[in-house]
Amino acid sequence: MTTNALPVSPHHREPHPVDVQHHTPWHEYFGFSLDHKVIGIQYLVTGFFFYLVGGALAGMIRVELVTPLSDFMARETYNQVLTLHGTIMIFLWIVPVVNGAFGNYLVPFHVGARDMAFPRLNAVAFWMLPPAGFLLLSSYFIGGAAQSGWTAYPPLSITTPAVGQVIWIVSVLLLGGSSIFGAVNFIATILKLRRSGLGLFQLPMFCWAMLGTSVLVVLATPVLAGALILLSMDIVAGTGFFNPALGGNAVVYQHLFWFYSHPAVYIMVLPAFGLVSEILPIHARKPLFGYRSMIYSILGIVFLGLIVWAHHMFTSGTPPWMRLFFTIATAIIAVPTGIKFFNWLATLWQGKLALNSALLFCCGFIFNFVFGGITGVALAQVPFDVHVHDTYFVVAHFHYIVFGGTVFVIFAAIYHWFPKISGRLLNEHLGRLHCLLSFLGFNICFFPQHWLGLNGMPRRVAEYDPQFQLVNQISSVGALLLAISTLPFLINVAWSLWKGVPAGDNPWQACTPEWLTSSPPPVENWLHEAPLVTEPYDYGSPEDAMPVTTVQGRELWSAGR
Amino acid sequence: MPIPASILTLAAGILLALISLWAGQNINLMPVAAADDAGTVDALFKVLFSIGVGLLLGITAMLVVALVHFRRRDGDHLDGPAVEGNLPLEVFWTAVPAIVILILGVYSYDIYAQMGGMADFHHHTSMPPREVEQVSLGHPADPETVIWGGIDRTDGMAFPVEVTAMQFAFIFHYPRQNFTTGELHLPLGQPVELRLKSNDVIHAFWVPEFRLKQDVIPGQPTVLSFTANRQGDYDIVCAELCGPYHGGMRSKVVVEDPRSFEEWLVHNTPATVATAPDSSPIA
Ligand code: HEM
Ligand SMILES: [Cu+2]
Ligand SMILES: [Cu+2]
Numbered sequence: 001m002t003t004n005a006l007p008v009s010p011h012h013r014e015p016h017p018v019d020v021q022h023h024t025p026w027h028e029y030f031g032f033s034l035d036h037k038v039i040g041i042q043y044l045v046t047g048f049f050f051y052l053v054g055g056a057l058a059g060m061i062r063v064e065l066v067t068p069l070s071d072f073m074a075r076e077t078y079n080q081v082l083t084l085h086g087t088i089m090i091f092l093w094i095v096p097v098v099n100g101a102f103g104n105y106l107v108p109f110h111v112g113a114r115d116m117a118f119p120r121l122n123a124v125a126f127w128m129l130p131p132a133g134f135l136l137l138s139s140y141f142i143g144g145a146a147q148s149g150w151t152a153y154p155p156l157s158i159t160t161p162a163v164g165q166v167i168w169i170v171s172v173l174l175l176g177g178s179s180i181f182g183a184v185n186f187i188a189t190i191l192k193l194r195r196s197g198l199g200l201f202q203l204p205m206f207c208w209a210m211l212g213t214s215v216l217v218v219l220a221t222p223v224l225a226g227a228l229i230l231l232s233m234d235i236v237a238g239t240g241f242f243n244p245a246l247g248g249n250a251v252v253y254q255h256l257f258w259f260y261s262h263p264a265v266y267i268m269v270l271p272a273f274g275l276v277s278e279i280l281p282i283h284a285r286k287p288l289f290g291y292r293s294m295i296y297s298i299l300g301i302v303f304l305g306l307i308v309w310a311h312h313m314f315t316s317g318t319p320p321w322m323r324l325f326f327t328i329a330t331a332i333i334a335v336p337t338g339i340k341f342f343n344w345l346a347t348l349w350q351g352k353l354a355l356n357s358a359l360l361f362c363c364g365f366i367f368n369f370v371f372g373g374i375t376g377v378a379l380a381q382v383p384f385d386v387h388v389h390d391t392y393f394v395v396a397h398f399h400y401i402v403f404g405g406t407v408f409v410i411f412a413a414i415y416h417w418f419p420k421i422s423g424r425l426l427n428e429h430l431g432r433l434h435c436l437l438s439f440l441g442f443n444i445c446f447f448p449q450h451w452l453g454l455n456g457m458p459r460r461v462a463e464y465d466p467q468f469q470l471v472n473q474i475s476s477v478g479a480l481l482l483a484i485s486t487l488p489f490l491i492n493v494a495w496s497l498w499k500g501v502p503a504g505d506n507p508w509q510a511c512t513p514e515w516l517t518s519s520p521p522p523v524e525n526w527l528h529e530a531p532l533v534t535e536p537y538d539y540g541s542p543e544d545a546m547p548v549t550t551v552q553g554r555e556l557w558s559a560g561r
Numbered sequence: 562m563p564i565p566a567s568i569l570t571l572a573a574g575i576l577l578a579l580i581s582l583w584a585g586q587n588i589n590l591m592p593v594a595a596a597d598d599a600g601t602v603d604a605l606f607k608v609l610f611s612i613g614v615g616l617l618l619g620i621t622a623m624l625v626v627a628l629v630h631f632r633r634r635d636g637d638h639l640d641g642p643a644v645e646g647n648l649p650l651e652v653f654w655t656a657v658p659a660i661v662i663l664i665l666g667v668y669s670y671d672i673y674a675q676m677g678g679m680a681d682f683h684h685h686t687s688m689p690p691r692e693v694e695q696v697s698l699g700h701p702a703d704p705e706t707v708i709w710g711g712i713d714r715t716d717g718m719a720f721p722v723e724v725t726a727m728q729f730a731f732i733f734h735y736p737r738q739n740f741t742t743g744e745l746h747l748p749l750g751q752p753v754e755l756r757l758k759s760n761d762v763i764h765a766f767w768v769p770e771f772r773l774k775q776d777v778i779p780g781q782p783t784v785l786s787f788t789a790n791r792q793g794d795y796d797i798v799c800a801e802l803c804g805p806y807h808g809g810m811r812s813k814v815v816v817e818d819p820r821s822f823e824e825w826l827v828h829n830t831p832a833t834v835a836t837a838p839d840s841s842p843i844a
Contacts, residue, residue, distance in 0.1 A: 075805035149802050155779060156762040156803060244780025250763060251709075251778060285633075286641040293651050315765060315774050317709035317781045320679040324670060331662045335655060342654040345623050351641040352633040363624055370620050374613040377662065381669035383602045383676060384609065386712075387772040390765060390800040455592050456769035458800040461808030465796065540643030 023520065032127065034119035035523060039126050040105030041421065044414075046126075047097035050133055054088035055483065057081050062445075062479040065472045070462040078462035079147035080140060080164070086150030087168065090268070091175040092133050094406050098271035099217075100126065100182055102413055103210050105421070106278075107186060109514035109521075110204045112195025112530035117188035125181035132174035139167035149460060151257060154231060154242035154250050162235050169232045176221045179267075183214035183221075190214075195530045201295070204512050204536040205288060208295050209274025212302040216263040216270075219306065224260035227253055251317050258309035266305040268402060269369075270298060272409035273340055276362050279416045280344055282510045283359040284351030287537040290343040297336035304333045314385045323382050330380035337373055341366060357431030361412035364439045368404025372397055375450070390460075393453025399446045408438065411489070418493075419507050423519040424500030430492040437485035445478025512536050577619055585611030595791035595816060596771035598676045603772070605672055612661065677714025677786060709781035711757070712773065719752035719786050726757065726764035726777040729806040731797060738830040745797065745814040747789045748822040754786040765800035768814055774800055789816040 028038055029045075060081050064072040073081070104122065108115055116122045139145045146168035148157040157165050190203070190211050230241040231253065240246025242253040281288045288294065310318055310326040344366060353359060375397040379385050388394060411434070418426050448471045453459075457468050464472070506515040514521070516531045585607045594600050631641070673679065722745065723734040734741045747753050757766055757777040766785065767774040770793075775785040799810035817825070 070808065075808075079802070079805060079807075147805070153763055153802070159762060160804070244778075247780075249780070251781065284631075284641060285639075287643055287645045289644065290646045290651055293646070293655075316776045317711075317778050317783055319710065320681065323673070323678065327669065328663075328666045331666055332659070334662060335659045338658045339651070339655055341620070343651075345620065345627070346644070346647070346650070348624070348627040348631065350644070351627070351631050352637060352639065353628060353631050354633050355628065363628060366624060367621060371617060374616055377665070378606075378609040378613065381605060381609065381665065382678060383598075383605055383669050383672045383772075386678075386774050387602060387769070389774055390767075451590060454590050456796065456798060458767065458798055458808075460802040462805075463808040465811075537645075540640045542643055 024523075032123050034115065034123055036104045036108045036116045036119070036122065037421075037521065037525075039122055040101050040103075042126050043096050043100035043104060043129070044102075046129055046133070047093050047101060050088050050092035051097075052486075053137070054085050054093055055486070057085040057088070059479060059483060061085060062476040064462055065464070066476050068464050068466045068469050068472075073462075075462050076144065076147060079149075079460070080145040082460055083146045083149050083168070084136065084140065087136065087146075087172065088133070089402075090150060090264070091172060092129070092136075094268045094402060094410075095175075095179060095264070096129055097410055098268060098275070098406060099179065099186075099210070099213060100129075102206075102275060102417075103182065103186055103271060105417070106206055106514060107189055107210055108193070109525060110207045110512060110536075111190055111193050112198055112513060112532065113189060113193040114524045114530070116185050117193050118185050121181050122185050125178045125185070128174045128178040128181075132171045132178070135167055135174070136171040139164045139171075142167075151261070152228075152231065153257075154234060154248075154253050155244060157231060158234050158243055165235055166232055169228045169235075173225055173228055176225050179217050180221050183217035186210045186214040187218070195532060197532050198534065201292070202534040202536070204274075205277035205291070205294055206271070206274035208298050209270045209277070212298040213267050213270045216267055216302055216305060220260040220263040220267075223256055227256035227260075251313070254313050254316055255310070258312045259306075262309040262312065263305045265398070265401065266301055268406050270301065272365070272406045273298070275409050275413045276344060276365060277340075278512065279358050279362055279412055280347050281537045281539055282416075282508045283354045283356060283362075284348050284539075285354075286347055286351040286540045288343070289346035290339070291537070293339055294343055297339045300336035301333060304329060304336070308333060311380055311385070314382050315389050327380055327382050331377055334373060334377045341370060341373075356415070356428055357426070357435055358412045358416040360432060360435045361408050361415065361438075364435060364442075365405055365408040365412065368400050368408060368442065372400030372405060375400065388453050390458055391453035392449040392457045392459055395459050396446050396449035396453065399442075399449075404442055404446070408442075411435070411438070414493075416508070417514075418496070419503030420514055420519045420521070422497055422500070423503055424496050425503045425507060426496045426500065427492050430488040434485055434488045434492065437481060437488070441478050441481030441483075441485050443478070445475050445482055448474050448478075511538050573622070577615055577622075580618065581611045581615030584614040591772075592769050593791065594770065594772065595768075595789055595793065595795060596773065597788040597790050598672070599770065599772040601672050601675065605669055608668070609665070612665075675714070677712045680711075680713040707782070708756075708784050709778070711775050711784035711786075713754065713784050713786045714752075719754040720748065721754050721756060722747075724755045724757045724766060724777070725760060726766065726799070726803075727760040728762065728804050729799070729810040731764075731766065731799075731810075731812045735826065735829075738826055740829050740831055742829065744812060746822060746825050747814060747816050748819045749792055749816055750788060750790055751819060752786060752788045754784060756782060756784050758782045762803050763801050764803045764810070767798045767800040768795050769798065770795045776801060789814075792816050792818060 024035070024038055029042060033039060033042070060073065064070070064078055070078065104116065136145070143163040144161055146152065146157070146164045147160040148165065152165070152168065190207050230239070233239040234241055234243050234248070240248040242248045242250050244250055277288055277294060308326055308330040310322050311330040314323055375393070379388065379394065379397060415426055415431055418424070452468055452471055455468070457464050503519050505518050508515070511533060513531050513533050516533070517526045588610070591603050591606065594603055721736055723736055725732045725734065730743065731745070732741060732743060733745045755766070757775060759777040759779040761779060763779065764777040765774055766777055771787060771789065773785055773787055775783050777783065793816055795814050795816070797812040797814050799807060803810065
């Protein structure tokens, strides 16, 4: 390791003593630690804190929408709450947790390394997060937060109060920078730090997902940064890049914004796909079905994800050929995405499924994401999108994807890796209750919103036509249920950390390298040499050892073999 | 005697197909259709809905069957079979969705072209710009009159209305009669062309019953042309976040039979006819 000491230099990079302290001292979690596991947990806890903040904001939105009138908060406040909610959920919860938290915790294990390639950069990336988050929140108290939505389209973002909007830009720039630092680190770690003898096509699927995601981050995030810097100049320096009143072009901003923000949706979901690919085989006791096709579909999604951004602009001022091109490219993404879902179903089929919280959350994810994918393909069809663009139909679509998809996977992953991280199991009864309440609450909250959008309710409104009141109230009840669903989870985590059943090193009898060490792992991940795992999904008894009795669906799977 | 799995699978498949066809035809989630192409969009939606229902039910059924049938029984510590893949199966579930999606793409392209979505507005600099109202008003082209996008199937022959969006209202100007109102009136069964421009931020003009929406962008006029085909009052909704009162930015469109529409026009037309300048008093 480099000895080029930073002022806040940590301690444990010095030569390792033989008897390693497995329990990281608590204060290290609040410091500039270089340990990828500590950083991963820092990301997870920080992200969860902001999830609670963003959730409280969502609660305020749903309370306002209980009645058709704007009567719970001022209209300006409503738009601030809406903007903060979206920005926090995306940039401070989903992206940092699926990338920063699980990426940092797992990737070094999976490649057989003792840390990330650039531990200091890694710590810097994490420590950009809390200031950015608190800056964003503080803007509410100094002159009001940004009011133009997480998309910040000019000229609205140029005409709303400048202080809040500029703080929003600075904060998103910091978060984007953090995400780029993280991505560079993942790419270097996966490509360069693999244990000798470990080939790329022997890596666990999560590493491939992180590789694909990181490529997207590195290619797309700088474009967002550029767009936001130009926007801030329009706001503070009176330039006219996007300001039509000064001869600028407002639609160019949309292109630049979505050039990042469509890939961003894959930045939020590809790592989740990777986590599901890790969790399912273990609890189904079967190999991951279609390892190679999983990898190719990740690569396909990465490539296609970069060339579909204008599907967010079908009603904007785009030339016709663009609409045609982006319709087809967008719908085609469903093919590699679909492959992954069929592969997961095939992984479950004929398995020995442990119906625990991790697996059930994954199944909830499959249902919700398939739903969101179907509405996504519908939205890709321009004539239909012209009707529902910017309505509650779109709100429902992306919540099915981001909440029903990614957030469900985050919870699955917490149930799955908590024993490794803490050395204790989470309580399964509370876990399954959490899963059930989340699934019900989520679907009650967002399913009815499709109807609202189809029938004329636009998004981002504090007041609406009275005919939509009942359905909005149903949706708010779902949101309440969702809020309640976090209680069993919080209780579970607190209680299990304190009194949970000791997990042992490998409670799930898993093959991947993070399980081949103690729980929690020592600072250098393994006391001995890093294990060489060339078959990360080596579960299942050989097929010819199967009893030749009637097993349903058997014909299907053995056909063509 | 147990029923062979292949027959069960076949029966389930047929049932699934029937349910999704039935759902597509009988579950109506859309508001009434009041413009010529709204019915076509609804037909597309029905196809999408059928496919969606079939896919969702099929996958959910597989998931539930797996969870029930393949759940780990007490005391079973064995693994499942070590199946790592199945090439024909993987080719199958790659090819079938790809084909379905390409067919859907062609189908919706066809509808969109029919609606006028592929109309060429020549807004690239090398082409002569199409001007707004070049015939009846005889103005020279200026950049603000270039059309940047929209839906146009009428080739400039339709009845024109100029729509101006501003925080937080829509204003309608009838250039031929030269008057301005806050309520849009349209003749039943006659093609109209709305020319949309914005005075401040981006808004979006949406009439759910017409299934039409178009962003109204400052500095980039757009157009929306269609034929309303059902009498009645409908809401015009602003669909793009445009500031604190965005949710209250609504107007009304009245579709009436051509005779009452003419009467309404005459009633509103100012006494000094058509020679006045074309700019609306507000804009
Ligand atoms: C099957 C794949 C998918 C397709 C075909 C698809 C298609 C679309 C389309 C066409 C829109 C634009 C709708 C509109 O604004 O009119 C959209 C919006 C959106 N999608 Fe998807 N989508 C897919 C998957 C995803 C995924 C994986 C995510 C995130 C993890 C996602 C998140 C979003 C978000 C956040 C928006 C709304 C953005 C906004 O306007 O604020 N989608 N999707
Ligand atoms: Cu997108
Ligand atoms: Cu508006």
